[in-house]
Amino acid sequence: MLIAVGxxxxxxxxxxxxxxxxxxxxxxxxIQGYAALGGVDELVLLSTCYRLEIYAATRCPSAAxxxxxxxxxxxxGGAEVPLFELHGDDALRHMLRVASSLESAVLGEPxxxxxxxxxxxxxxxxxxxxxxxxGVLHRVFEVAKRVRTETAIGRAGVSWGNAAAAxxxxxxxxxxxxxxxxxxxxxxxxxxxxxxxxxxxxxxxVNRTLANAEALAAEVGGTARPLEALDEELLLADVVVSxxxxxxxxxxxxxxxxxxxxxxxxxxxMVDLAVPRAIPAESGxxxxxxxxxxxxxxxxxxxxxxDRTQAVADAERVIEEELARFRRDQAERKAAxxxxxxxxxxxxxxxxxxxRTVKRLGADAEIERRLDAMANAVxxxxxxxxxxxxxxxxxxxPGGERLMAAAVxxxxxxxxxxxxxAR
Numbered sequence: 001m002l003i004a005v006g007x008x009x010x011x012x013x014x015x016x017x018x019x020x021x022x023x024x025x026x027x028x029x030x031i032q033g034y035a036a037l038g039g040v041d042e043l044v045l046l047s048t049c050y051r052l053e054i055y056a057a058t059r060c061p062s063a064a065x066x067x068x069x070x071x072x073x074x075x076x077g078g079a080e081v082p083l084f085e086l087h088g089d090d091a092l093r094h095m096l097r098v099a100s101s102l103e104s105a106v107l108g109e110p111x112x113x114x115x116x117x118x119x120x121x122x123x124x125x126x127x128x129x130x131x132x133x134x135g136v137l138h139r140v141f142e143v144a145k146r147v148r149t150e151t152a153i154g155r156a157g158v159s160w161g162n163a164a165a166a167x168x169x170x171x172x173x174x175x176x177x178x179x180x181x182x183x184x185x186x187x188x189x190x191x192x193x194x195x196x197x198x199x200x201x202x203x204x205x206v207n208r209t210l211a212n213a214e215a216l217a218a219e220v221g222g223t224a225r226p227l228e229a230l231d232e233e234l235l236l237a238d239v240v241v242s243x244x245x246x247x248x249x250x251x252x253x254x255x256x257x258x259x260x261x262x263x264x265x266x267x268x269x270m271v272d273l274a275v276p277r278a279i280p281a282e283s284g285x286x287x288x289x290x291x292x293x294x295x296x297x298x299x300x301x302x303x304x305x306x307d308r309t310q311a312v313a314d315a316e317r318v319i320e321e322e323l324a325r326f327r328r329d330q331a332e333r334k335a336a337x338x339x340x341x342x343x344x345x346x347x348x349x350x351x352x353x354x355x356r357t358v359k360r361l362g363a364d365a366e367i368e369r370r371l372d373a374m375a376n377a378v379x380x381x382x383x384x385x386x387x388x389x390x391x392x393x394x395x396x397x398p399g400g401e402r403l404m405a406a407a408v409x410x411x412x413x414x415x416x417x418x419x420x421x422a423r
Contacts, residue, residue, distance in 0.1 A: 001061045003089040005068040006053030009105050011082045018276040020052040021075040035128035039063030046119040057133040088372035096319045099144040105298030108116040108153045114142045143322045153315035163297040165199050167241045168269045171290045176200030181233050185212035185390045186244035192241045193220045234259050240270045247278040256283045335390040341413045350375035
């Protein structure tokens with residue numbers, strides 16, 4: 001069974017998510033540690049600025065869920081964090097919604113699917129992904145692709161850069177012609193820089209590794225500067241987008257207070273996209289500094305949700321269609337060994353009767369062929385309705401389980417699904 005345990009922006013604050021955030025350098029050890037917990041057979045860990053969610057395949061869902069909850073609570077240092085827990089269809093539905101960006105703070109944003117694929121790659125590399133969860137994830141990727149191609153969900157979303165620009169415009173007016181300092185050169189930095197540049201902003205990329213800053217600056221038509229130039233750039237910037245995990249000393253309250261004074265208290269909009277947050281809350285209290293974090297961006301995009309109702313409904317329809325198809329596939333897989341054993345058993349009996357009749361009538365290849373064809377046709381017609389009903393039984397809950405058990409008993413089939421010995 002598939003289970004999901006974790007937290008996300010819908011029920012957890014930035015502070016909650018910071019407690020569970022997994023750094024890149026510890027990711028492999030954390031994944032392997034969680035995969036070794038009691039009851040967990042296979043595991044994928046999805047860690048982004050908005051969520052830390054664990055998806056596990058397990059033969060003992062209750063034990064696996066308890067173990068994962070306890071491990072996450074320990075990681076939070078004993079602090080109470082609002083963990084969710086989902087089993088079976090509910091876990092799969094959530095997984096499909098996440099990959100399709102229906103659970104994203106920025107509805108329709110494209111990067112979440114890439115993050116799920118990265119989580120899949122990390123689990124594969126760590127050796128904690130097996131056949132069942134790997135199959136589920138590939139189905140999830142297919143569904144997410146359908147959602148983006150068959151619905152307007154991708155056009156309904158706004159990018160991080162769009163949300164950051166909207167917040168900046170509330171303070172500064174238009175961002176056109178404004179100097180935007182982007183700290184970092186990863187995916188979040190790229191998306192923000194790209195959109196802000198499209199809005200007419202002058203983009204300066206600062207990064208610890210200058211080559212990475214130069215590559216991003218070249219991509220968006222901006223300027224690259226080394227990390228050592230951060231203090232200088234803070235004097236010139238109108239907007240700062242911090243998308244780097246480490247908190248530079250220049251963002252500390254005392255240092256930033258001196259910077260604001262040197263800027264003659266000109267307004268500075270600071271957008272912190274990092275989790276854990278890179279810019280201290282105290283820095284946001286400085287007069288002239290307007291600080292927002294990822295949850296502020298989420299609140300901004302929620303206001304536009306009403307305009308996207310149809311796109312969401314279309315995406316949810318695709319997800320429910322695929323979920324129903326997945327249930328059918330699982331049901332057929334569950335019933336397949338019983339159906340196969342039942343047909344083999346019936347075919348064996350039919351073959352015995354054909355052989356017995358041929359012996360009485362005398363050896364004749366044509367008669368034997370006709371008798372064999374008739375026997376097989378009778379078997380197929382007699383077992384067609386039972387086979388069809390057994391394929392549906394897997395989605396009928398306890399009633400379906402009882403029906404499959406009854407078929408095993410009625411036809412005298414062994415529990416392992418193999419046909420009984422010929423009589």
